[in-house]
Amino acid sequence: MPDAAALPTVDDAVALGLTRAEYALIAEKLGREPNEVELAVFSLLWSEHCSYKHSRALLRTLPTEGERVVMGPGENAGAVDVGDGWAVAFKVESHNHPSAVEPFQGAATGVGGILRDVFAIGARPIAVLDSLRFGEPTSARSRFLLDRAVAGIGHYGNSVGVPTVGGEVFFEGSYEQNCLVNAMALGLARREDMVRSAAAGVGNVVVLFGASTGRDGIGGASVLASAELGEADEDKRPTVQVGDPFAGKKLLECSLELLDRGLLVSLQDLGAAGLTSSSAEMASKGGVGVDLDVARVPLREEGMAPFEIMISESQERMLCVVEPARVDEVLAVCAKWEVHGSAIGSVTDTARLRVLDGERVVGDMPVVALVDDCPLYELRPQRPSGPLYRAPAGSLAAGASVRETLLALLGSPNIASRLPLYEQYDWLVQSRTVRRPGQADAAVLAMPGGGAIAVAIDGSGRRVAADPYTGTVEAVLECAANLACVGAQPLGLTNCLNFANPEKPHVAWQLSESVRGLGDACRALAVPVVGGNVSLYNEGAEGPIYPTPVVGMVGELPDPARAGRSGFAREGDVVALVGPFAPVLEAGELAKLRGDALPVALPEVDVRPARTTQAAVRDAVRAGDLCSAHDIAEGGRLVAVAESCLAGATGARLAARPLAALATALTPRGRAGRAASRAQDGVPEPLAAALFGEAPGTGFVVSGSQEALDRLGARTPVVELGTVGGDVLAVGDDLSVALGELAEAHAALGPLFP
Amino acid sequence: MRFGVVRFPGSCDEVDALEACRRVGDAEILWHADPDLGGVDAVVVPGGFSYGDYLRVGAIARFSPVMESVIAFAREGGPVLGICNGFQVLCEAGLLPGALLPNVGLRFLCRQLDIEVVDTDTAFTRACAPAEALSIPAKHQAGRYHAPGDVRVAFRYAHDGNPNGSSNDIAGVANEAGNVVGLMPHPEHAVDELTGSTDGLALLRSAVGLARA
Numbered sequence: 001m002p003d004a005a006a007l008p009t010v011d012d013a014v015a016l017g018l019t020r021a022e023y024a025l026i027a028e029k030l031g032r033e034p035n036e037v038e039l040a041v042f043s044l045l046w047s048e049h050c051s052y053k054h055s056r057a058l059l060r061t062l063p064t065e066g067e068r069v070v071m072g073p074g075e076n077a078g079a080v081d082v083g084d085g086w087a088v089a090f091k092v093e094s095h096n097h098p099s100a101v102e103p104f105q106g107a108a109t110g111v112g113g114i115l116r117d118v119f120a121i122g123a124r125p126i127a128v129l130d131s132l133r134f135g136e137p138t139s140a141r142s143r144f145l146l147d148r149a150v151a152g153i154g155h156y157g158n159s160v161g162v163p164t165v166g167g168e169v170f171f172e173g174s175y176e177q178n179c180l181v182n183a184m185a186l187g188l189a190r191r192e193d194m195v196r197s198a199a200a201g202v203g204n205v206v207v208l209f210g211a212s213t214g215r216d217g218i219g220g221a222s223v224l225a226s227a228e229l230g231e232a233d234e235d236k237r238p239t240v241q242v243g244d245p246f247a248g249k250k251l252l253e254c255s256l257e258l259l260d261r262g263l264l265v266s267l268q269d270l271g272a273a274g275l276t277s278s279s280a281e282m283a284s285k286g287g288v289g290v291d292l293d294v295a296r297v298p299l300r301e302e303g304m305a306p307f308e309i310m311i312s313e314s315q316e317r318m319l320c321v322v323e324p325a326r327v328d329e330v331l332a333v334c335a336k337w338e339v340h341g342s343a344i345g346s347v348t349d350t351a352r353l354r355v356l357d358g359e360r361v362v363g364d365m366p367v368v369a370l371v372d373d374c375p376l377y378e379l380r381p382q383r384p385s386g387p388l389y390r391a392p393a394g395s396l397a398a399g400a401s402v403r404e405t406l407l408a409l410l411g412s413p414n415i416a417s418r419l420p421l422y423e424q425y426d427w428l429v430q431s432r433t434v435r436r437p438g439q440a441d442a443a444v445l446a447m448p449g450g451g452a453i454a455v456a457i458d459g460s461g462r463r464v465a466a467d468p469y470t471g472t473v474e475a476v477l478e479c480a481a482n483l484a485c486v487g488a489q490p491l492g493l494t495n496c497l498n499f500a501n502p503e504k505p506h507v508a509w510q511l512s513e514s515v516r517g518l519g520d521a522c523r524a525l526a527v528p529v530v531g532g533n534v535s536l537y538n539e540g541a542e543g544p545i546y547p548t549p550v551v552g553m554v555g556e557l558p559d560p561a562r563a564g565r566s567g568f569a570r571e572g573d574v575v576a577l578v579g580p581f582a583p584v585l586e587a588g589e590l591a592k593l594r595g596d597a598l599p600v601a602l603p604e605v606d607v608r609p610a611r612t613t614q615a616a617v618r619d620a621v622r623a624g625d626l627c628s629a630h631d632i633a634e635g636g637r638l639v640a641v642a643e644s645c646l647a648g649a650t651g652a653r654l655a656a657r658p659l660a661a662l663a664t665a666l667t668p669r670g671r672a673g674r675a676a677s678r679a680q681d682g683v684p685e686p687l688a689a690a691l692f693g694e695a696p697g698t699g700f701v702v703s704g705s706q707e708a709l710d711r712l713g714a715r716t717p718v719v720e721l722g723t724v725g726g727d728v729l730a731v732g733d734d735l736s737v738a739l740g741e742l743a744e745a746h747a748a749l750g751p752l753f754p
Numbered sequence: 755m756r757f758g759v760v761r762f763p764g765s766c767d768e769v770d771a772l773e774a775c776r777r778v779g780d781a782e783i784l785w786h787a788d789p790d791l792g793g794v795d796a797v798v799v800p801g802g803f804s805y806g807d808y809l810r811v812g813a814i815a816r817f818s819p820v821m822e823s824v825i826a827f828a829r830e831g832g833p834v835l836g837i838c839n840g841f842q843v844l845c846e847a848g849l850l851p852g853a854l855l856p857n858v859g860l861r862f863l864c865r866q867l868d869i870e871v872v873d874t875d876t877a878f879t880r881a882c883a884p885a886e887a888l889s890i891p892a893k894h895q896a897g898r899y900h901a902p903g904d905v906r907v908a909f910r911y912a913h914d915g916n917p918n919g920s921s922n923d924i925a926g927v928a929n930e931a932g933n934v935v936g937l938m939p940h941p942e943h944a945v946d947e948l949t950g951s952t953d954g955l956a957l958l959r960s961a962v963g964l965a966r967a
Binding site: 151154158159160179244245246247249250337338341422423424425426427428429430431432433434436446560562753 | 763764765766767768769773774802803805806808809837859861862863864865892897940942943945946948949950
């Protein structure tokens, strides 16, 4: 019977984030009231962050099977087979609330945590990507969060020798209080060397290695990650962990050497909820029990209580299971890398997690109760009856010309060049980066077998806010389109679902519709979901964030030398539009600049023709037919053409007629009146939609020889627009913008990083 | 020709340097705690963050057992190349003059840029043409070279492309004898067309055939 002195009360449980009913259930599972240690452990493992109690049922609807899947959801990271005996592991995870409270450390430890997930399965981390959302850069708070989060990502990634090869950032008012910092990592492993996290072998030793344990990050998973942000968040700063990339680098090398020498039975990183969740999860997966002695844990400070040691989120720690005969060798490898290594427990046949403080039992809980018995909650989705989000403040003058509109879009924070961000990241270490940020729509990494993988990360909160189902389908399509531009075929997908409080019916509706869209899109593209993460309660006093499912996709291409580029490259090449692209202005970047409210829905997307087009573009890139391929995203066709000009430092001359014809085709009978009324404002509405409308993932701007485009046209719709060359972007006789002027507009984010 | 590439706790670019050296000769890792250089013909002190660089970049690394041997090796005329953090370590060790200060922008910068070969008479520039421009990436947060006076300049940032505010656009320097060279840009990351450039190979080729004095 564990120490029962000074039992906590049900009110203590509520303060830790549990409900009264959950507290009663815990007491029932234990057969008695929980003590301090046990309550701390339960409160973390039964938090949304650890238990997915509001999202698990939805996540089960996602397709997870595929020929190339090596590890699916449930392990530290998912993995796909990339041929020649190699597997690529990858996962995206959020660190939103820590970053909103302390952006530098929040973002840094987000990177550190996702790297540990990857090397915990025996894969050497080879790349990081990040997906960021902030309020408008006009806000001082948003500029501060952006600056410090970017610095934090660089601080960790640059210091551990893992390149940051891609990412995305968007600025919207709804993220003002609650920014999003999602980090994705990829790792490379021999298939036969990958390890799982299940504890096994009764009598085996549990070894904790890495940094010492302190009071940082206590309660991070429950207090910070599973509640809305509020006024008193300054006080939550101690719940944010502090990252040490140097310790992380030593831990990485130490872990990989331990695995390489075959010294470990299983390995697990210590992330949210520290020792508590890592030990309980290892025991649960192995169907065994674990005894841990907190008195043997190396501490950073004296006088830490057993419950503090169990729930500390001190960074750069790993837990492994080792056969007794190999413990000395394990500790010697730890010593070589100058990390602490301590045998702190053992695997038992009790199916219980027992916490000891020396001889004294201070906690004793059934593993099943901790990991599997957390009540799952059914969402009560309800479509909102009115708008949830305020219309943005418009910034584009009514009556703006095509030229003014183009320059305003290129300078919009959501479209402007990301160079000032990615220049702060090491994108080249490890000598694999074949396509670096700014060169192509997806990063391309050479593989040891001679082929390559491509990776992209995408998600548009605004479009998902307008229509959670279609917006999410579009995000998956766009990610796949990015891969097609470099010639890559998707192999697998990971996701991070960033949503507000799911206990609210309209948020539950956003979440369930979004997951339905994610599943449908993945099935339609035959891309399995191999892992993911859910971040809920992303809202502050001002209201919920835009629902933001972020998808990261990994694909393969046979020949890295033929990986596609986004910039025009060859004078005289034909510029063409490819795909069944049917753009609308609603919920697009131009609508935002105009100050338009979100529509109540987006037009349905037909995935099948988009998939056909993506396959055709992918094949053309692989064949070396195209000099450039670029997905038409925010800002529509003309922005995409301008981006290809800027990426290639060359101009293009487009004929007016094909664009006018596209505009005419877009004039629906019912909209004629509205189009006419906007016409006096400058750009006629159908032309605006043709030039700047969006339909993510369904259209491309490409360049190549006439013969190459004829071949492409035999497989998918191709509209020739003009030719590459010169130092202006010109459309007919009406528009001519010098490259320098485009570049100046595109450099709008520069001043944010003085 | 056998290169030794030093590995400190926290080195990040040592494997890239090792593989780059293997394109022109043999190469092996030299562990920081082991003073034995194993009879290598040239030493590369690579980039990364030796010992975390919490004090001052390179300040701790210079006292490691392997560096004691590298210092002796260099004093005997052995070719030693310091790249980025390795350049900082060589300055701290007194093998090269000057010091590296935080970039003027105080930010980490990663950029492909051109450097001009100023001196073709050092152990790591013999294979270069005078005034040749090499496309080599640089990535660092403390690369602003401060020259204590007249120094032997090996490389300068070309085309007004000084990324860090270093004095006289200096990207790399040599010791008086020319056997020790340090630079902030990363030649080991410019050895393959696939990843951007092969211009860095010239530095390593320069050292091939140099016998230990």
